[in-house]
Amino acid sequence: MGYSDPSIQSETILAVEDLTVKFSGFTALNCLNFSMQRGELRVVIGPNGAGKTTLLDVITGKTRPRSGRVEFHGHDLTRMPDHQIARLGIGRKFQTPNVFRSLTVLQNLMLAVKANRGVMATLAASFSRNGKGRVYEILDTIGLTAKASRQAGILAHGEKQWLELGMLMAQDPELLLIDEPVAGMTPRESERTGELLMAMARKHALLVIEHDMTFVRQIAQKITVLDEGKTLCEGTVEEVQNDPRVIEVYLGQDHEEHAEDRAAVGLLR
Amino acid sequence: MTKSSAPLEMAKLGFELLLFSALLITPILVFGDSRYWLPIFTRVMALAIFALATDLVWGYTGLLSLGQGLYFGLGAYAVAYSLKMKQAAAEADLPPGSPAMPDFMLWCRLERVPDWIVPLTNIWTALALAILAPTLVAMLFGLYTFRPRLRTKKSILTTLAVFLIALAPVAYMWREPLMAHPMAALCIGLLLPGSLVGGLMIPGARIGGVYFSLVTQALLLAIFTLVDNQQPYTGGRVGMPYLAYLELFGHTFRDNKQTYLLVTSSLAVCFLLCLWLVHSKFGKVLTAIRDSESRTLALGYNTAMYKTFVFAMAGAMSGFAGALYTTTQRTVGPTEVLDIGFSIEIVILVAVGGRGTLIGAVLGTLLVIMGKTYVNNEYKQGWPLILGGLFVVVVLFLPEGIVGWLRKSPLRVQKLLFRNRDLAVSTR
Secondary structure, three states, X not given: OOOOOHHHHHOEEEEEXXXXXXXXXXXXXXXXXXXXXXXXXXXEEOOOXXXXXXXXXXXXXXXXXXXXXXXXXXXXXXXXXXXXXXXXXXXEEOOOOOOOXXXXXXXXXXXXXXXXXXXHHHHHOOOOOOOHHHHHHHHHHHOOHHHOOOEHHHOOHHHHHHHHHHHHHHHOOOEEEEEOOOOOXXXXXXXXXXXXXXXXXXXXXXXXXXXXXXXXXXXXXXXXXXXXXXXXXXXXXXXXXXXXXXXXXXXXXXXXXXXXXXXXXXHHO | OOOOXXXXXXXXXXXXXXXXXXXXXXXXXXXXXXXXXXXXXXXXXXXXXXXXXXXXXXXXXXXXXXXXXXXXXXHHHHHHHHXXXXXXXXXXXXXXXXXXXOHHHHHOOOOOOOOOOHHHHOHHHHHHHHHHXXXXXXXXXXXXXXXXXXXOHHHHHHHHHHHHHHHHHHHHHOOOOOOOOHHHHHHHHHHHHHHHHHHHOOOOOOOOHHHHHHHHHHHHHHHHHHHHHOHHHHOOOOOEOOOOOOEEOOEXXXXXXXXXXXXXXXHHHHHHHHHHHHHOHHHHHHHHHHHOHHHHHHOOOOHHHHHHHHHHHHHHHHHHHHHHHHHHHOOEXXXXXXXXXXXXXXXXXXXXXXXXXXXXXXXXXXXXXXXHHHHHHHOOOOHHXXXXXXXXXXXXXXXXXXXXXXXXXXXXXXXXXXXXXXXXXXXX
């Protein structure tokens, strides 16, 4: 792992306290407590409906909680407009590829490059010169240099995911929230994505939600297991895979709809 | 732009500018002496400015406003008051520049020109207001509809401030019977409930998609009813016909060619301004909002402010277009400029030409309005049917409009060639 310096790991950057989210009667998160250190790479797993994506929605301001606090460097995020949360240094990769499909790959990245996001500053900014060197570096890292002037909408699924990761690199946030980065990818693509994430983990704190256990084992250092809106357990890959409660929530469920999860545990064991 | 695509982009841009110039110059060369056709082309060019504004909002930012006519109408009426009073002064043999009573006010037995109309006697004040008033209304409307409704200290203070600003003109109007006053009615009818609902409806979401279209349309309908019912102040259903000619710097625009040049050069300025805007970083953010607002927000762009800015800018351009339109038509009425059908027609013009392409808005306006003129001359009632049919055809077969279809045609030819080559390989 690239973030080996223990002295910088001691600072808590994200603290979630007693977070509760309800959607018309359904409790998505139930008094959840969770925290992350600077530079940490954390993987969150859990069965369907465990509240993984809701957690990201609350951190990024998309969903407002019923009660509880979310603090990032001491700022309360639950009362903050979502663009300001992003400006504080929290980036997000959505579950399905979310890029600007009618802009070119290059333009997508250039909009993401760290700069003043204000309306007037943007009006005055020169678009063609804005952070070009950094953008070409990123294009190279995500392997899309040859397709820089293509429209993002016509890229393949995997390439769109990489482009979105590239946009996050350009945005350069302190904390990155990544929702199922390898869903729908071929094994080779997902391995490549793992490498990209590991490279990003050297500079940023990463919170990754994932189902694919091969992939989790490739990147994970510390795993948090969510179930029914609560933290079930936390620990290393070995600790988690030997925890009877984890096996219970994954294997205790019935029928085909959880076949994916069972396959995951099969890989885990 | 990368190196490989730059020459192609430049060629496209050059071609567009060439086409644009051709569209502007041809009418005056061919129909320069026609007393029938040239004014129609002048009218089309004024509408093209309006279409450009609609294209910025809908084509580039993805906000389908079905009430853009409100901003157009504000500009049209601001100038109409001025020209109407000028006409009245000329008819009553008063010195030009004095606030003479227009005929519709006399008929409704007003004692004098209302205070809020008097400053409009000056054409420059009227022109300034024709741009500023729609900008302001669009800005306030944009802030309320686009902002997320979060109960933060800042949002509550903003709401309070807007509420107080809305109260000020009401307090001023208090001297007269309140609702008889269009301005007061406007303030009470729109700003007060607007600020209250906007500020207090806390956990609501940003108004987007089809709801935005409905709200814009409802606002236009409200204003139409207001203008229609306030005959002493607005001329009611008839509006203000028989306006004076526009006079700027002591020069009267009586000649058709001069009016055409005035409107066309305004269109050229607006076109270049829009062209710069959509190619700037700001323009790319607008397209980004259209493609994926969640991604734009997650990158830290305050999309509400961007949308408000472009909506206010489109409001300014619409108002300007309305002002020019009135001076060329020399009449204004609610059934013409504040009609919902008119606002929808503009959206169709943009769709036919190609949304998200500025040249498409101009081309669409030219083709459809000229078609409309022709159809109205030949078959009186046929136009709505044809317009509806046109819209269906565009949606089904030309979703990117004429310009979008033309832009893709090099690609289509390429595909055809490659398919043939594949065929040749497979048969060999």
